[in-house]
Amino acid sequence: MDGMKLLKFLCGFGFLAMLASNVWTISHWSESRGVYDDVCYLRQAHLFQKFGLDGLNTDIKRDDDQYLVSKLKAIGFPDWNEVSKIPCHIWMAKTNKYVIQYPPGTGFMLALFPEGSQVIPLYVLASIVAVGFAFLAMSYASTLYSLALVAVFADIAIYLMINPTKASYSMAPTMMVCALAGYLTAKLFAEGSRHRVVLLVLIGC
Incomplete structure (x- = not known):
């Protein structure tokens, strides 16, 4: 050599x-670091896993299985039941929805792995x-x-x-x-x- x-x-x-x-x-x-951004990225991944490409629709009303609520409770977020105060979500007046403010790429990547270990x-x-x-x-x-x-x-x-x-x-x-x-x-x-x-x-x- x-x-x-x-x-x-x-x-x-x-x-x-x-x-x-x-x-x-x-x-x-740990996936539960108490960081709001983490919860939102994981929620986007959850929507992709649950709805496929329709997970691009991040309307907060789609949290019918309480995934987002449970994540916010787990990190001790005090206003988990007040929609207007949910982190990482913004109000879209034209569609009358609260949606995730981040691009979906990170959530898509996380969705490739099993929930709970992403x-x-x-x-x-x-x-x-x-x-x-x-x-x-x-x-x-x-x-x-x-x-x-x-x-x-x-x-x-x-x-x-x-x-x-x-x-x-x-x-x-x-x-x-x-x-x-x-x-x-x-x-x-x-x-x-x-x-x-x-x-x-x-x-x-």
Whole structure:
């Protein structure tokens, strides 16, 4: 094994070690942190699981199974029975509804996992994606300098998957999208004009 391969092996081992550390840390997280935003993202996920794509309709009147109410009670929210004070919901005068104010992407991602155990697998997936892109970047590194850059930025990115990403559930899917956008952007400049239009469309999406 030559020097470059040995360094890549050590970097790869470091990525996997950080991933293992992330998974260990994430596995001890709780979905009930007393944060209002968390409840709203989980409610969006619940609506997707219950109604499918019709879960895009987040009218608070659809809380017929008391999911939102029970979540708010669990975190000690004092005004759980006053619709106008429910967090993360805004009044839409045109439709005469109180609806979730956030885009549905985070709720959709959370809905991919079983209710009651959604946050941990989402963040584990995000960490795995970060490590995957780290290995992809490392495969392109051909010099010691480029490998050093990959190692530094990849380690930082993997660590960011738990702090400060844990501050909001929306940050986990955002980090995955950003990693993909970064890769496609780099590929855009590397490929010249051959796939330029396709890459521009993908980045824009």
